[in-house]
Amino acid sequence: MRRSCSSGSCASSGTYSMPPGGICACGELIVYLTSHTSENPGRHFWRCRNFKTPKDCGFFLWDEDVEVQSSGTQHVVDMVRTELKDSKNKLDELKKKLEDTKMKFEDTKMKLEESKNKISKLQRKLDCELLNKKMTFAAILSFVLAWVVSFCFLYGRKI
Ligand SMILES: [Zn+2]
Incomplete structure (x- = not known):
């Protein structure tokens, strides 16, 4: 037992x-x-x-x-130890690969962040242009309105 x-x-x-x-x-x-x-x-x-x-x-x-x-057992121990060492080496290799992947991921993340910034910049620029256009349109509209009103006023007075 x-x-x-x-x-x-x-x-x-x-x-x-x-x-x-x-x-x-x-x-x-x-x-x-x-x-x-x-x-x-x-x-x-x-x-x-x-x-x-x-x-x-x-x-x-x-x-x-x-x-x-006994030496026979020693052989087994050595064998298992070698296998352990191999596993450790493989683990180290995997760790390195993981590190590489992580670095690549960070790189991609940074690029993505850059693209995001560019997009938001473009968006802001677009918003700004749109606002400018709206403002220009409003300015023209108020100018025309003012002109029409004053014309009507002047014309009305003449009659
Ligand atoms: Zn067991």
Whole structure:
């Protein structure tokens, strides 16, 4: 019967050995993690991928306990570590791509902002021109009206 680690009592060492192929009882690849607890800060360990889920098989092993085991196991550890490194590299690549995309997005955003400014400037200019036209029309209209009124007035007086 395998002891469960969910209670946090995994501090004792040598409970488990590295499973063959780095696969725990769940049939899945175990994960390599770093402890962040006050008792074991920065200590590396191996744990079941399904930790804290109903599927958890309870596998747990401190990394330093792995070193004392057989070379065959060491190979598995190295393999999983390499895979971890690869994953990290891939993650870094993805991060870089994300950063690039972000920068491109910022660029597009800035261009969009510029276009927006240009459009609002044009809109203002158009509004201004429209207002000018309205004012000119109003001026002409009032001039004509004034002229007509004064003409009528003068003409009316003559009659
Ligand atoms: Zn498991």
